[in-house]
Amino acid sequence: MKRKINFYAGPSVIPVEVFETIQEELLDYQGSGLSLMETSHRSKDFDEVHNATISLIKELMGIPDNYKILFLGGGATMQFSMIPMNFLQGEKSCDFTLTGTWAKKAYVDAVKIGKVNVIYDGADTKYTTLPDVASLSVNSEASYLHITSNETIGGIQWKNWPTTSVPIICDMSSDILSRSVPIENFGLIYAGAQKNLGPSGVTVVIIRDDMLEQCPDSLPAYMNYQTHAAKNSLYNTPPVFPIYAMRLVLERMKKLGGLPAMAELNQQKANLIYEAIEKSGGYYRSPVDQNFRSDMNVVFRISDSDLEPKFIKEATLHGMVGLKGHRSVGGCRASIYNSMTYEGVKELVGFMNDFSQKN
């Protein structure tokens, strides 16, 4: 069996070694005589997995002690509801940067709860660029500024962070743990696991203590971040398997050298494709401002766009899946998250060069 080279935008590539460990432990988790999946979430075995996963996130990202790590259900989309419910009730307002599909989804939900100021909207560039952080004017009375660190569909990524005294809330679903970030700048970071962290079904929330204190008691239990923080995310049954798989992904990441190694590898992989695009003499092109090209989702077009379906089809025959651009923007997209190997990207670039010569 030859495994495919997996460029899906999410759920996406998970390391083979992780699957092998899962396979090995599936019927008998470390001699317990049970699968971890059928073991109480109050058991010692799961407790160890749960806390080890939290510790790995803290350690790998360098998270200070005044932050809590929560594991929730419902995906980042559920966070689009929870964030304004916790921080935008009553007379509060927040600031938003509209940078693409995902920022806009978070925005539409926030507007249903409270007052939202749009301080940047990339509509007139079709969301192919991002603002200069120095140019952003954040309202000092805003409860938070919401940003989306990487737009999975548009293929753009913030390279610097806004400086503001207002807490920044950041959707990092598609680039968490792919590079070093100054955690202290953020009041809350959230990310669905299914891109850089493991399988779908768990959402990581990194929340600063002063944000936690603001959560209103009027919220029903699950919707209040305090509920989960007070019980170390074990207020109710957590998604056991997704957390366990995430732990394995994070452990491997640590073994490979942690965030510095990951960031370097991700940079190399992205450069390889962007260089191939640049060197193609216009055959391929990136629709994205080169200052903000994503290291995670490389969006590209073939100048003769009629060739794009053929490109995607032939890539499939060469064992590469998931290269079709999102249906809302078309074209091609290679999602090259942490677990995508350098070799996988090299194969794609080889195929791109071959294809351009033959077509």
Add this chain to the structure above:
Amino acid sequence: MKRKINFYAGPSVIPVEVFETIQEELLDYQGSGLSLMETSHRSKDFDEVHNATISLIKELMGIPDNYKILFLGGGATMQFSMIPMNFLQGEKSCDFTLTGTWAKKAYVDAVKIGKVNVIYDGADTKYTTLPDVASLSVNSEASYLHITSNETIGGIQWKNWPTTSVPIICDMSSDILSRSVPIENFGLIYAGAQKNLGPSGVTVVIIRDDMLEQCPDSLPAYMNYQTHAAKNSLYNTPPVFPIYAMRLVLERMKKLGGLPAMAELNQQKANLIYEAIEKSGGYYRSPVDQNFRSDMNVVFRISDSDLEPKFIKEATLHGMVGLKGHRSVGGCRASIYNSMTYEGVKELVGFMNDFSQKN
């Protein structure tokens, strides 16, 4: 490796055959060259799994066409928030039966959103019995009546259903698919998967069309049942692995004869333990009204309660785990969900008889 006999209350026993299939398909899902977990939720492979799982639930439970099946994150606890947010806003009111820990948790959240009438409270019997359905007086103006079909911690289970023109909303987390229920009586049924359906991380919601129509547009996307119904639970990335595992559990259930076979087996298993308790001459006792004894969670005490820790410890040495009663009520509890075998229960009963003779 000898697998343990698993009496955990949840996450709980999953059939060995299911794990074997997962293991086999883990690195290469049906020749796709990928794990299903790293495959896009928009792919044909996942689509087939997703829709097959929905069809199996419909078929096994005999669900009419005017109901939608949704797969959500956050567990039944998240439903405690979503239900009142969707059906209790503004001037609406609902009726509640307080039958134990889980009903009370749902109640506390509902009270935060709207007006709740308690039409039954089992507090004075310490939640060891349930009301005669004929005695229940449901307010005709209530938006819904909330009940908990089986109280996992108390070990009590409704045996008949209230008759009312008010839609019944039912938490079936701990006995869904364990017996036949008259679906038409219910406006909404919800259940976390980790007891009768598979691993934790997905919640099944069965919702009638007239209930869906009432969901207010003012809700943020994830919180509105309409969002999920309109997109067949693929509005955002679903918990892929928990859904896939649930499909395997349901397929096995179908092979074994579906709900009638399941219900008969569950009855036999429960009878075996309750009879052992009755025949023990007072050595063991059930604290629960015998009219409402749960077929899923058999709660029992040893008359000399000092022996309970010894009982639990020795059971562990005999390969039986999860027999400790919930920390809030103490004693012993055997959770014997669908996937618990008759043989497993027989071993427990054998051990109970041995223990009572020796101690």
